[in-house]
Amino acid sequence: MLQQAFTRYINNFRGFSREVWILAVITFINRAGTMVLPFLSKYLKEDLHFSYSQVGTVMVCFGFGSMIGSWLGGKLSDRIGFYRIMVFSLFTSGALFFVIQYIRSFEGMCMAMFSIMVIADMFRPAMFVSLSTYAKPENRTRAFTLVRLAVNLGFAAGPALGGLIILGIGYRGLFWADGASCIISILIFSLLVKEKKKEITDRHLNDDAPQRSAMRDIPFLLFLFSSFTTAFIFFQLFTTLPLYHKEWYGLTEVHTGLLMSLNGLLIFLLEMPIVGFFERKNVQKVKIILWGALFMAISFFVLLINVWVGILLVSLIFMTIGEMFCFPFSNSFAMGRAPRGHEGKYMGLYTMTFSLAHITSAKTGMGIIALKGNVGGYQANWLFMGVAGMLAVGALLLLQKMLIKENS
Template identity: 45%
Template sequence: MLKHIYRSYIGSFSGLRREVWLLALITFINRAGTMVIPFLSLYLTKSRNFTLEEVGWILTFFGLGSVAGSWLGGRLTDAIGHYKTMAGSLLISSVLFVLLQFPTTFWGICIGIFLVMLAADAFRPAVFVAINAYSKPENRTRSITLIRLAINLGFSAGPAVGGLIIAGAGYSGLFWVDGITCFLAGILLLKLLHPKRALQNAAEIFLKPKAVLSDRPYLIFILAMILFGFIFIQYFSTMPLYYAERYFLSEFQIGLLLGFNGFMIFLLEMPLIKYLEGKLKSHLFHVITGCFLVGLSYLLINITGWAGILIVAMFFLTLGEMIAFPFSNSFALKRAEGGKQGSYMALYSIAFSISHIFGHNTGMQLISKFGYEFTWYVMLIMGLGACTLLFFAGSLTRKELRQVKGQIL
């Protein structure tokens, strides 16, 4: 029985090209290397003595830099290609991470963190386009899932290593290690992932090429992703406060609950995606399913005071996340085949950057004014709103496909 499960799990990774594995390795090194990010608030308050209000504004510049970086990465990917954009992002951000330890004034750090994120997040749309270039069309969603797995593992390993570095060498050591790891990821990219290795996938041309801002179904999809991002990120900002205040969970218990999310992703996401890929359902159908499951987790929390419901809700949240993210990413890549891929994937990245800029603060304000129960119902409604928008986007894409087929016939 265990041997069969093991073989099925390993089999879910089969068929992926060597270049996709290399891209995952580079992404893992890059994400693990950005270990300064989880400790940014502590660094600013303890080492630089900024107030919480000042830290809030600095983190706003963090979000603005992320949005600007995603936009810039998309433009550069369309202009010079994903390979040069990723390499430039890694190498420039490696220098900027090292330099970020030196500003001491409020505006100096605001500008510094903006520039770091501008360079670092230019990587995001480029890596999405690279997935499309290096993976076979039938393996695209699983390739995306492998990159997501690398990102999650990197974000899990980074803070643990970062804590040890701070204890041994202080925050200065953290900035240096961040810079060195980004530099190493850039060198690996230049040495191992040459664009000549990209597949010349024939685009599945069903639609006339469009500018991204004139692609109505895609814009509706992006709006749905912003709403989905709003409700998803609450689990990592406002929800831990709920665990502590309503259920009196310790930091260790909260860490275990959040760790359950990462463990499930590591164990189940790739086999789940391989299974769902075999189903004759559209990408948007799976994204709707994922959004619904995440929204449902908020309803579950509100209908009972049983502490065990927190684990059940986290299960539904993680299941929804595992389904929604890979298939939404895959839908965006497929849609991008009819236009400039960098611009399409930049808008996809920006959707989640917008969620980070406004979502955390919105959740905090709702809880402060109306309480947790009301806020969770708002998140449920937003989740259902995202599902509705995705259904509408799906109906428009089906209508377009029928029109194109009619013209061909």
């Protein structure tokens, strides 16, 4: 029985092209090397001695650079091809990480973080377009999921390695490691993967979609709203929730780390089988995303029961299920919605929703808590995030009806 379950699990990883596996490997290397981000605020405060206000400003510059980079990367992927954008983005941002460690002024750091994120986040939409090219249509969603697993594993390894580097050689070692990982991963990619033009599928040949503008595609705009909202509430997992663990329940960093590790473990074990199951059953993507948004909303509503520490585990399980339902199928829906020749633009707008959510999520959550005070602030924040999740559900219900009408 155990062997059969293991075989079924492994079967979900079969059928990918060599290029998809290489993309997953370089994504893992790159994300494992992304050590600067988890420690950036500490570096700015402790090493450069910036004020809290200055640290916040640098992080806003970071977020806006990410937004513009996502948009630019998508647009240029359509113009000159995803392959060149990926190579340029990772190689150049890697070189810039070597330089940024020598910038010590507040103004210089604001400009540097904005610039490096514009270049670094050009990679994301280009990588999504590359997956749609190198993956077969029937396992495209699983290919997105495979790369997501690589991202999660990389992010799990990165902070641990980063902490060891800080202890050994200081914060500057992080910039060397981050830059080196970018350059090494893109060298592996350029040596092992040849550029391939995106094939014109029958769907594109028979569709009048090339005349459709992304900003006039109402169903897609509804989808972008739901993507932003689900990302907005999801990022509370890394901002207000760890503070809540300590301030309300008195949990230590170890307890919070164990809960976060459970999130990563569940994703590693269950996400690919879940995606494989829904693909085999041919379930409509929007329906799956809708259920994911609902689970995310519920994860905040249950936090209103604040008299039992076990509710944190219940909330995390709802959030993790929502994440596994939402994000892989959102990637796939955005790519599938894009007309021929506009894949980069659509994926650029999609990735921008995550950048915008990064900028606004922490600020909003912290603002609500500060406004109401710690006692009522957290309760008000969980209620606000739960209602925001339900708005995403409403948008997805409307999107579902529009797609039915569009296809009839």
